[in-house]
Amino acid sequence: MADVARAAGVSMATTSRALNDQPGVAPATRERVLEVARQHAYVVSPAASTLSGGATRRIAVVVPHLSRWFFGEVLEGIDATLRGAGYDLMLYRVGEGADRDSFFELLPARRKVDGVLVVGIPASEAEQERLTTMGVQIVAAGGQVAPYPTVSIDDHGAGRQAVNHLVNLGHRRIAMIDAIDPNASHWPVAGRALAFTEAREERDLDPDPELFQRVPWSARHGAEAMAALLALDEPPTAVLAHSDELAIGALHTIRRAGLDTPRDISVVGIDDHPLSEELDLTTVRQDVREQGRLAARMLLDGLAGLDQAPWTVLPTRLVIRGTTGRPRQG
Amino acid sequence: MADVARAAGVSMATTSRALNDQPGVAPATRERVLEVARQHAYVVSPAASTLSGGATRRIAVVVPHLSRWFFGEVLEGIDATLRGAGYDLMLYRVGEGADRDSFFELLPARRKVDGVLVVGIPASEAEQERLTTMGVQIVAAGGQVAPYPTVSIDDHGAGRQAVNHLVNLGHRRIAMIDAIDPNASHWPVAGRALAFTEAREERDLDPDPELFQRVPWSARHGAEAMAALLALDEPPTAVLAHSDELAIGALHTIRRAGLDTPRDISVVGIDDHPLSEELDLTTVRQDVREQGRLAARMLLDGLAGLDQAPWTVLPTRLVIRGTTGRPRQG
Numbered sequence: 001m002a003d004v005a006r007a008a009g010v011s012m013a014t015t016s017r018a019l020n021d022q023p024g025v026a027p028a029t030r031e032r033v034l035e036v037a038r039q040h041a042y043v044v045s046p047a048a049s050t051l052s053g054g055a056t057r058r059i060a061v062v063v064p065h066l067s068r069w070f071f072g073e074v075l076e077g078i079d080a081t082l083r084g085a086g087y088d089l090m091l092y093r094v095g096e097g098a099d100r101d102s103f104f105e106l107l108p109a110r111r112k113v114d115g116v117l118v119v120g121i122p123a124s125e126a127e128q129e130r131l132t133t134m135g136v137q138i139v140a141a142g143g144q145v146a147p148y149p150t151v152s153i154d155d156h157g158a159g160r161q162a163v164n165h166l167v168n169l170g171h172r173r174i175a176m177i178d179a180i181d182p183n184a185s186h187w188p189v190a191g192r193a194l195a196f197t198e199a200r201e202e203r204d205l206d207p208d209p210e211l212f213q214r215v216p217w218s219a220r221h222g223a224e225a226m227a228a229l230l231a232l233d234e235p236p237t238a239v240l241a242h243s244d245e246l247a248i249g250a251l252h253t254i255r256r257a258g259l260d261t262p263r264d265i266s267v268v269g270i271d272d273h274p275l276s277e278e279l280d281l282t283t284v285r286q287d288v289r290e291q292g293r294l295a296a297r298m299l300l301d302g303l304a305g306l307d308q309a310p311w312t313v314l315p316t317r318l319v320i321r322g323t324t325g326r327p328r329q330g
Numbered sequence: 331m332a333d334v335a336r337a338a339g340v341s342m343a344t345t346s347r348a349l350n351d352q353p354g355v356a357p358a359t360r361e362r363v364l365e366v367a368r369q370h371a372y373v374v375s376p377a378a379s380t381l382s383g384g385a386t387r388r389i390a391v392v393v394p395h396l397s398r399w400f401f402g403e404v405l406e407g408i409d410a411t412l413r414g415a416g417y418d419l420m421l422y423r424v425g426e427g428a429d430r431d432s433f434f435e436l437l438p439a440r441r442k443v444d445g446v447l448v449v450g451i452p453a454s455e456a457e458q459e460r461l462t463t464m465g466v467q468i469v470a471a472g473g474q475v476a477p478y479p480t481v482s483i484d485d486h487g488a489g490r491q492a493v494n495h496l497v498n499l500g501h502r503r504i505a506m507i508d509a510i511d512p513n514a515s516h517w518p519v520a521g522r523a524l525a526f527t528e529a530r531e532e533r534d535l536d537p538d539p540e541l542f543q544r545v546p547w548s549a550r551h552g553a554e555a556m557a558a559l560l561a562l563d564e565p566p567t568a569v570l571a572h573s574d575e576l577a578i579g580a581l582h583t584i585r586r587a588g589l590d591t592p593r594d595i596s597v598v599g600i601d602d603h604p605l606s607e608e609l610d611l612t613t614v615r616q617d618v619r620e621q622g623r624l625a626a627r628m629l630l631d632g633l634a635g636l637d638q639a640p641w642t643v644l645p646t647r648l649v650i651r652g653t654t655g656r657p658r659q660g
Contacts, residue, residue, distance in 0.1 A: 023385055055353055061421075066409060067402040067604075067619075075396040079423045088442065091391075091421040093409045112418065219608040245605070252608040274397075275575070275605060278549045278582040289397075 008036040034106065058088045059299065060113040062103065064121045064181065066093055069245070069273055070288055074119050074142055077292025085300050087114075094121070104130055115299045117141060119292075123148075137302045141295035142288070149302065151295040151312045153286045155191025158316040159240070161284050162192075162268045163199040165318055166238040169326050171266065173206040175236035177225040177246050179217040192242055192270060211236055215246075222249025230257055237265060237327040244269035244276045244283055251279065251323065262325030272319055280322035287314055338366040364436065388418045389629065390443040392433065394451045394511065396423055399575070399603055400618055404449050404472055407622025415630050417444075424451070434460055445629045447471060449622075453478075467632045471625035472618070479632065481625040481642045483616045488646040489525025489570070491614050492598045495648055496568040497529065499656050501596065503536040505566035507555040507576050509547040522572055522600060541566055545576075552579025560587055567595060567657040574599035574606045574613055581609065581653065592655030602649055610652035617644055 005015040010029060018025045018033035025033070059082055063071045075091075082089050090113060094103045104127040107113065115137040123131075123138065128147055131138050140150040166174050176196040193212075200207055210232055215221035222241060226249065229235055241247035247269030254265055261267055269276065272285035294312055302308045335345040340359060348355045348363035355363075389412055393401045405421075412419050420443055424433045434457040437443065445467040453461075453468065458477055461468050470480040496504050506526040523542075530537055540562055545551035552571060556579065559565055571577035577599030584595055591597055599606065602615035624642055632638045 058420075065402075066405040067399065069397065069399070069402075072395075072397040072399075072402045075421070076423070079396060079421065083423075083429075089421045090388075091405070091409065091419045093406065093413075099413075219605050223608050248605055249608045252610065256610075275549050275578055278553050278579045280582065280586075 004037050008033045058113045060090045060116045062092045063119045073288040074292035077289040078296045081293045081296035139299040141291050149308045151291045153316050156195045158284045159192035159195025161318045162240050167203050171238040173236045175211040175229050175239045177241045178214045179242040181217050219245045219249035222246030223253045226250035226253035239267050241269045244271040244273035261323040266324040282321045282324040284316050285319045286316050334367050338363045388443045390420045390446045392422045393449045403618040404622035407619040408626045411623045411626035469629040471621050479638045481621045483646050484643050485521025486525045488614045489522035491648045492570050493529040497533045501568040503566045504568045505541040505559050507571045508544045509572040511547050549575045549579035552576030553583045556580035556583035569597050571599045574601040574603035591653040596654040612651045612654040614646050615649045616646045
């Protein structure tokens with residue numbers, strides 16, 4: 001900290017106040033101190049930080065969305081575990097761009113939290129390195145292929161369960177409605193889509209590229225993608241949707257077109273959204289709340305110096321309801 | 331603070347650390363200090379707190395649920411406004427009972443936040459008084475009849491819009507599926523249900539008490555209530571659901587029974603849930619995100635010493651889609 005104070009040309013007390021986000025520092029001075037700290041990659045040793053009273057008993061939870069079922073559900077699990085351990089939850093909705101840069105730059109420098117739980121978005125290597133250098137622990141939930149401890153489902157396996165169900169019913173002309181998320185655009189691997197494209201080769205499915213639709217994540221886009229599939233010369237006999245919300249949109253298009261599931265077309269989703277049971281949607285169930293609980297537990301274990309599992313993968317299972325069946329005999 | 335230190339038999343420094351939730355205090359000592367502070371109704375003047383560096387730039391957001399659409403959506407609005415103003419969001423999921431008592435007792439005593447935003451649950455008068463005594467500002471969103479500044483819709487008006495739509499189509503045997511929330515059981519007024527019972531009298535509707543179903547809040551319970559209505563000697567020709575999620579459950583029961591909306595029965599919800607458009611559900615739309623934004627703005631204005639509106643009521647509007655129509659001619 002002395003180096004930072006010297007380089008910024010201010011007292012140690014001012015530097016400490018600026019880094020700890022306390023009042024009594026002019027905004028321009030605060031920014032200068034933070035900038036110098038960033039340049040110096042100001043390191044706080046966790047031990048020194050605890051000795052100097054630096055443990056905040058706060059965990060930052062970083063999410064790309066708040067209004068989708070998945071994120072609310074994972075927050076329920078995280079909240080229950082953190083509260084049980086006497087930690088407070090600081091919530092950060094971080095999209096792409098400036099928001100995100102600002103989050104990963106300023107949070108650790110200001111020592112606002114002891115740990116970071118990243119949900120549903122991958123942190124880049126640079127971001128991860130920054131947090132590690134600052135002595136801030138990081139755990140991920142709901143994603144995968146992260147270079148830090150992670151709790152997730154096997155997205156590839158979930159996709160495979162869904163497509164296998166359709167193939168085993170006798171479907172060969174199968175479509176997928178895949179989703180892209182503009183708030184997590186550099187997500188490295190799309191496991192569910194990969195399972196679909198692999199199954200097309202391995203299980204001798206119709207390779208027509210028009211059967212693979214990729215749309216922004218929403219029920220409305222699911223409905224539009226389904227309309228595009230129904231406008232093909234030969235529509236698919238079955239559809240795998242990236243998530244239940246997309247599948248619910250697709251079901252509506254099917255009904256609006258006067259068609260029936262599963263008589264005319266089968267639909268399977270992934271998630272087991274709370275409305276899926278009422279809509280009788282066949283899906284692959286994941287336990288999202290448990291992912292939140294386990295990820296929070298993993299982070300607290302790390303803060304306590306206990307061994308952490310590097311990657312916990314929760315099982316998914318096919319839930320067969322009323323939207324899937326054998327294809328109609330031509 | 332000197333009184334608290336004297337009564338607890340500890341130093342001022344220890345008292346300060348205990349109240350500010352900093353380390354270096356034995357758990358038993360901390361509890362004793364907090365207990366004494368509670369007994370003394372330890373008052374922090376906001377001005378003194380700021381002078382002594384006490385402004386935390388943190389806001390507590392208190393919700394009874396995280397995994398429901400409404401609460402995620404309101405959090406989106408709150409988050410955007412707080413982040414824009416440089417405040418951090420501390421999230422507390424608080425149900426009934428011990429959780430809740432602990433929240434309202436400990437949070438202000440520990441000076442963790444500058445203000446509290448209560449979403450979708452009423453704070454009791456005792457709880458509100460406690461926060462006020464501690465110098466913590468409080469604002470409510472998504473509720474009403476609160477004794478502090480509040481942003482909400484007019485629940486009674488929304489219910490009236492929904493039931494009027496059914497009456498104006500010619501329905502007279504109208505049912506309501508009302509929802510109770512175990513996490514907010516002492517909610518004082520059920521505006522939507524009140525609008526329904528008033529309309530029954532004023533607009534000459536069938537007063538059969540079996541047409542009023544009250545169930546726990548979920549799509550599944552909406553489906554079950556609808557089944558109970560279909561099992562009456564004379565089922566209703568139209569149903570008003572307390573929320574879209576209950577309406578979606580009801581729609582599924584109707585479809586499963588081989589009936590059709592609106593030919594056999596009309597259904598109207600309240601909310602405009604993101605899936606409602608895809609399910610073609612007639613509903614009364616509320617702007618939930620805007621309620622979050624305005625409530626956060628109101629709280630920040632209060633902290634800045636600006637005038638606050640005591641109660642902001644956002645408009646709702648009927649969105650007519652495919653699940654409502656004229657009753658079948660006998």
